[in-house]
Amino acid sequence: MSEHVRVLFSEEQVRERIAEMGQQISRDYEGKQIHVICALKGGVMFMCDLAKCITVPLTMDFMSVSSYGSGTTSSGIVKIVKDLDESIEGKDVLVVEDIVDTGRTLSHLLGMLQQRNPKSLQLCTLLDKPSGRVVEGIEVAYSGFVIPDCFVVGYGLDYDQRYRNLPFVGILSFED
Numbered sequence: 001m002s003e004h005v006r007v008l009f010s011e012e013q014v015r016e017r018i019a020e021m022g023q024q025i026s027r028d029y030e031g032k033q034i035h036v037i038c039a040l041k042g043g044v045m046f047m048c049d050l051a052k053c054i055t056v057p058l059t060m061d062f063m064s065v066s067s068y069g070s071g072t073t074s075s076g077i078v079k080i081v082k083d084l085d086e087s088i089e090g091k092d093v094l095v096v097e098d099i100v101d102t103g104r105t106l107s108h109l110l111g112m113l114q115q116r117n118p119k120s121l122q123l124c125t126l127l128d129k130p131s132g133r134v135v136e137g138i139e140v141a142y143s144g145f146v147i148p149d150c151f152v153v154g155y156g157l158d159y160d161q162r163y164r165n166l167p168f169v170g171i172l173s174f175e176d
């Protein structure tokens with residue numbers, strides 16, 4: 001079996017959409033300071049490029065909550081691999097993710113962050129796969145692209161830790 005990656009969103013499409021998202025976020029948070037929380041590892045490329053398109057004052061912190069095993073489906077097991085360095089109390093927090101699929105990871109993460117009393121808490125994801133949702137009620141304030149039921153890699157997203165470095169978002173398939 002060989003792995004094949006087909007382009008879903010090109011590097012240019014991703015760049016243009018992120019620029020739009022950055023402008024929208026900058027408008028929405030005018031007069032405020034955003035505390036961006038990046039969910040490692042998948043969200044890191046998106047966060048870096050998005051942050052460069054945001055014009056309001058911004059600080060960053062990183063957290064790692066893992067839900068996937070080494071396969072292509074969510075295991076449902078959510079564990080904190082790395083907690084934040086700083087308190088989020090009283091801050092306008094924007095969580096940046098690469099993908100919301102089953103919603104298990106974000107449900108867990110947002111619930112935990114809400115208990116730490118941020119002033120506001122919003123979610124920004126590059127990709128949203130509504131067909132994968134197992135946990136309902138997750139509010140996505142900013143979504144780059146809604147994607148169909150397929151396994152995506154690239155631009156931070158991995159299969160068995162590989163493909164994160166692709167500059168585009170692709171669909172992974174397996175061929176004989």
Ligand code: PRP
Pocket residue numbers: 039040041042043065066067068074097098099100101102103104105106157158
């Ligand atoms: C991926 C992704 C999200 C989560 C989404 O992370 O970055 O955090 O899965 O899936 P869900 O909606 O089904 O919970 P993963 O645990 O694979 O870690 P990674 O970011 O290091 O790739």
